[in-house]
Amino acid sequence: MPEGHTLHRLASALDGAFAGHPVRVSSPQGRFAESAALLDGRVLRSATSAGKHLFVDFDDDDVVHVHLGLYGKFAVHRAAVEVHPPVGQVRMRLVQADAGDGPDARASYADLRGATACELLVPAQVEAILDRLGPDPLRPDADPDRAWARIKRSRAPIAGLLMDQSVVAGIGNVYRAEILFRHRVDPFRAGNSLRVSTWRAMWDDLVVLMADGVRTGRIDTVRPEHLTEAELRSRRRRGLNYVYRRAGDPCRVCGATVRTEELQARNLFWCPRCQPRFRSRAVGAGS
Incomplete structure (x- = not known):
């Protein structure tokens, strides 16, 4: 199972690729399809982590909570020349929606596979998760x-x-x-x-x-x-x-x-x- 530093690196990668941009959200596998439809086209505000939990914040205070578990992978491709078709059981796909067109266009995309948890939450539910966690040595507010x-x-x-x-x-x-x-x-x-x-x-x-x-x-x-x-x-x-x-x-x-x-x-x-x-x-x- 990935340790805390991996989740912090992942949050930073997602933040750098998508923060402030509208994103296309889909679930090629289908298990996250209903929530993906609610998020599709909205602005991804930020990505953060606490312990082994990842939180992807969208506008209107919706948050995607991800726990990779033993087998989860979240591959982030920043400023790619081509957005390749999803391969395998992709639970959630994010694609930058404002990358533009033309031969010089670059778009970031990310594919989540195999996660133990991928769920759409409201802030109160996120706080409930954080309240159950001990201090994270990587967070500045840790006690x-x-x-x-x-x-x-x-x-x-x-x-x-x-x-x-x-x-x-x-x-x-x-x-x-x-x-x-x-x-x-x-x-x-x-x-x-x-x-x-x-x-x-x-x-x-x-x-x-x-x-x-x-x-x-x-x-x-x-x-x-x-x-x-x-x-x-x-x-x-x-x-x-x-x-x-x-x-x-x-x-x-x-x-x-x-x-x-x-x-x-x-x-x-x-x-x-x-x-x-x-x-x-x-x-x-x-x-």
Whole structure:
């Protein structure tokens, strides 16, 4: 499932391609046809995201809510020479309606496929979705203390809490594994045993890492001092991680074998030496 930085990049791409323009809206697949007919020809005002949710705002306060889920793709083609016919199960198609004619005309278009959710909402319904989400490290209005209020009361493993979108929005399996490693936190440690200083350091790190993800389009979490000589020389290095999907490999820092275990139906990755099992003397030390 795409993580939060991917949705922010997608919102920016849609905004750049369509904001302020009337768009032709259709549903070649048919599942969004009724709503598409209501939006067809109207001005797309903006696209934004929160966590793993995308919101496309049209005039008259109608909003298309998209959740890509595991298999969704939203391909944006900006200023294309030709708008190609839809291929496959396109749930929603957007085409710039004021691109003009002639050999030099360029039109942006976008095709949504395979999304878990694609629905037309009013602002009150959008607010209801936002109210269910925890703070998103990529949003300027995010308040990390809202997440901390949940974490410090919970006995659940911190690795599970980080994947709970009502605690923190936008974190997926990669950011979860990597942020815990970078801060040497036992993924099975109860939330209410975490120190607030550790949480704030993790949050600040997430803000930087996820912003880099928006900028580059990939998740890079390895500090330069932990890269191999070959990786430092390579111009094609991308998506390098400490522990995510490195089960059985040596830890980049200590050389111990990276482990994996299923937690809440998702594979968790960690280093048992860099992230030793936490043994609390006094549960609830939140100072």
